[in-house]
Amino acid sequence: MQLLPGFRDFYPDDCARRNYILETWRSVARRYGFVEFDGPVLEPIELYKKKSGGELVGQLFDFTDKGERHVALRPEMTPTLARMVAARERDFKKPLKWFCVPQFFRYEKQQRGRLREFYQLNCDILGEPSPAADAELVAVVIDLLRGFGLGEKDFVVRLSSRTAWQEFFARAGGQPEDEYEFFQIVDKAERNPPEKTDAALAKFGLTAQQVLDFMRSKTATAELAPILADLTARGLGGFVEIDYAIVRGLAYYTGVVFEVFDRSKNERALAGGGRYDKLLSLMSDGKTDLPALGFGMGDVVLANLINDTPAAKAQLDAWLARERAADVYVVIAKEERRPEALALVQRLRDAGQRTDFPLTAAKIGKQFQTAEQLGARIAVLVGDEWPQVKVKTLATREEQFIAADAVLACFQPST
Amino acid sequence: MQLLPGFRDFYPDDCARRNYILETWRSVARRYGFVEFDGPVLEPIELYKKKSGGELVGQLFDFTDKGERHVALRPEMTPTLARMVAARERDFKKPLKWFCVPQFFRYEKQQRGRLREFYQLNCDILGEPSPAADAELVAVVIDLLRGFGLGEKDFVVRLSSRTAWQEFFARAGGQPEDEYEFFQIVDKAERNPPEKTDAALAKFGLTAQQVLDFMRSKTATAELAPILADLTARGLGGFVEIDYAIVRGLAYYTGVVFEVFDRSKNERALAGGGRYDKLLSLMSDGKTDLPALGFGMGDVVLANLINDTPAAKAQLDAWLARERAADVYVVIAKEERRPEALALVQRLRDAGQRTDFPLTAAKIGKQFQTAEQLGARIAVLVGDEWPQVKVKTLATREEQFIAADAVLACFQPST
Numbered sequence: 144m145q146l147l148p149g150f151r152d153f154y155p156d157d158c159a160r161r162n163y164i165l166e167t168w169r170s171v172a173r174r175y176g177f178v179e180f181d182g183p184v185l186e187p188i189e190l191y192k193k194k195s196g197g198e199l200v201g202q203l204f205d206f207t208d209k210g211e212r213h214v215a216l217r218p219e220m221t222p223t224l225a226r227m228v229a230a231r232e233r234d235f236k237k238p239l240k241w242f243c244v245p246q247f248f249r250y251e252k253q254q255r256g257r258l259r260e261f262y263q264l265n266c267d268i269l270g271e272p273s274p275a276a277d278a279e280l281v282a283v284v285i286d287l288l289r290g291f292g293l294g295e296k297d298f299v300v301r302l303s304s305r306t307a308w309q310e311f312f313a314r315a316g317g318q319p320e321d322e323y324e325f326f327q328i329v330d331k332a333e334r335n336p337p338e339k340t341d342a343a344l345a346k347f348g349l350t351a352q353q354v355l356d357f358m359r360s361k362t363a364t365a366e367l368a369p370i371l372a373d374l375t376a377r378g379l380g381g382f383v384e385i386d387y388a389i390v391r392g393l394a395y396y397t398g399v400v401f402e403v404f405d406r407s408k409n410e411r412a413l414a415g416g417g418r419y420d421k422l423l424s425l426m427s428d429g430k431t432d433l434p435a436l437g438f439g440m441g442d443v444v445l446a447n448l449i450n451d452t453p454a455a456k457a458q459l460d461a462w463l464a465r466e467r468a469a470d471v472y473v474v475i476a477k478e479e480r481r482p483e484a485l486a487l488v489q490r491l492r493d494a495g496q497r498t499d500f501p502l503t504a505a506k507i508g509k510q511f512q513t514a515e516q517l518g519a520r521i522a523v524l525v526g527d528e529w530p531q532v533k534v535k536t537l538a539t540r541e542e543q544f545i546a547a548d549a550v551l552a553c554f555q556p557s558t
Numbered sequence: 559m560q561l562l563p564g565f566r567d568f569y570p571d572d573c574a575r576r577n578y579i580l581e582t583w584r585s586v587a588r589r590y591g592f593v594e595f596d597g598p599v600l601e602p603i604e605l606y607k608k609k610s611g612g613e614l615v616g617q618l619f620d621f622t623d624k625g626e627r628h629v630a631l632r633p634e635m636t637p638t639l640a641r642m643v644a645a646r647e648r649d650f651k652k653p654l655k656w657f658c659v660p661q662f663f664r665y666e667k668q669q670r671g672r673l674r675e676f677y678q679l680n681c682d683i684l685g686e687p688s689p690a691a692d693a694e695l696v697a698v699v700i701d702l703l704r705g706f707g708l709g710e711k712d713f714v715v716r717l718s719s720r721t722a723w724q725e726f727f728a729r730a731g732g733q734p735e736d737e738y739e740f741f742q743i744v745d746k747a748e749r750n751p752p753e754k755t756d757a758a759l760a761k762f763g764l765t766a767q768q769v770l771d772f773m774r775s776k777t778a779t780a781e782l783a784p785i786l787a788d789l790t791a792r793g794l795g796g797f798v799e800i801d802y803a804i805v806r807g808l809a810y811y812t813g814v815v816f817e818v819f820d821r822s823k824n825e826r827a828l829a830g831g832g833r834y835d836k837l838l839s840l841m842s843d844g845k846t847d848l849p850a851l852g853f854g855m856g857d858v859v860l861a862n863l864i865n866d867t868p869a870a871k872a873q874l875d876a877w878l879a880r881e882r883a884a885d886v887y888v889v890i891a892k893e894e895r896r897p898e899a900l901a902l903v904q905r906l907r908d909a910g911q912r913t914d915f916p917l918t919a920a921k922i923g924k925q926f927q928t929a930e931q932l933g934a935r936i937a938v939l940v941g942d943e944w945p946q947v948k949v950k951t952l953a954t955r956e957e958q959f960i961a962a963d964a965v966l967a968c969f970q971p972s973t
Binding site: 145150161183185187204216223238273276488 | 604608627642931
């Protein structure tokens, strides 16, 4: 009996690592005033087909349910977000700053490290066309990664804009209806040999060299300059580079786009996003027309980068140690005192202390061993001296006798 | 474009209510020393067919994936738990105290209030046959509900045992192979007319009256007495009643079983569980043979009970108010000071403060209105007096001028 390929079991240690990522995401997003939402894991397949491009439809876990509905496990969140906002747009003050931490499902080709489920933080700002919103979104993506102990030497935000390429294309006499084809040539220009790019660009009267030159120019356009200035005012300028090589694959992006890479030679993509000002209108048949921008950040590459970065790994390990630790272990030195020990356990737990104790009679030495294994800070020994108990700080081995009734005062409030 | 019947959108307010339940579950389970695990949302269908009974197979969201695997969205956690523990049993010290808060999927008949997805807390103790484990499990179910502000007058744990009915059946000359049929008659004895129960019981030489008399006896058996004594020592005796009418539908229960009901006339079932000492062996073809016990508690009925119980509702509302609130709103009184305001926003957020500000120029009155709407405790006004800022406590309207550099000292560390 095996788990499915591309899916994960989360044993307690794996689950704690997953929760570290989810909780850190939540905590930073909330600091920025983003509020959490969620949607169904299962949606009608039409929802994913409706979005222009429909790039993910071929990778869906889709099926016909017992009610003859063609449904799919969610591969992304934007269609659900668009559906939800369109249904209740008037209930919310603009701009909306919403985030979610859904699990996504994509039937990808089996290969090493490629999963078929993953978690992804999505942050979106809806209803704000100004570059201040782009800056706020880039700022939160930076602080999300800083939240894991990653710094300027660990990752970079490559900021670009489809508008810049639109203008470049228009200056060369290109027509709007050819833009998406042109973007796709640009997207591949660094990977493809120049002759191939030249051939593809010929009909637009452009050359690979022209495209590559523009790609490598690091000058901010009038659209990107205020975003950079905003981020610089926040002290976050060092995390951002202009890089017009970033175009993003999805058809629906309309303006600013960005991707975040780690700075090692692996250059793993950590997050990506941008403006999609026309998508809500498209998804809602024109009912809801809000400028919008957002990004996604997955858990898998991020977890790898954290493990490979000593400062981030140390922060994770410290968190895991706190997460694993019990606060108190109640040692039952005399089985006759079990009822009193149970009452004490209950009071400790009622006071918020993570408390454990031996379910059955065990030697005192073995109980202390269990206390150590559980990472308990304190052992409370219930025995002959009742109603006094021995309180032992396990790290320092300090001991004191104290009235059981007063024992709660020994503990700091748990966090 | 609609969501699927039986599925839920979690708008920010719904999502906060869901998170309140999930976080409270996690917090109480961890206080008891339970550690969290999780498994895949999608499993091979054989996993659910293997379990004796297979009661849920008819309600599965199952399908054939692109790799010709027959798979199902998880309808319960016990098969996954059994698979995971069997695979790595030796890595974990017994007893295991594991919990999870998965979302489950069941294709149920459409009816009011009946969902096709829901969250369920599962707590399981593996590897401990003693009644102390049963008591620990009942104690945590009680404290989980107490964690929501529910008390003795709001819910009751009905404690029973299949062993008691096995002994009753054996005393009447019943054979072990007929036990499950007998349990099912007992399960329906309160709902069915006595004549029907008499007819069903005739072949066992028993009458409805005998079964109902035993059902209504409130005397704890030798198996249940130590569990009650343990719970009484913890001060939790008032939450528990012996009630032999509880038999539980699933085939795999082997000893103690219990259900938790609210005490209103609705008598909604909040949680249920018991011992399943033979299931791990069955699921692992004898590879792993651990005594086990556990329960499940769903989010939907619980949320209804919280809403209907004033003390619990007040606790939820207080939590929601804290959850929604921003800590600080930075008012930009002079647009020229936006760079300085952005730097201040960044420092506040770096210090863990939930901070928001106007993305675009807005009148001061409107900014204060937004601050109030966001539930901010404090507004910091950046304007002419820079590098002094005005700090205003919104609830009391107290104001003071203070150096921007010193502004962080005004705030308690965020929780």
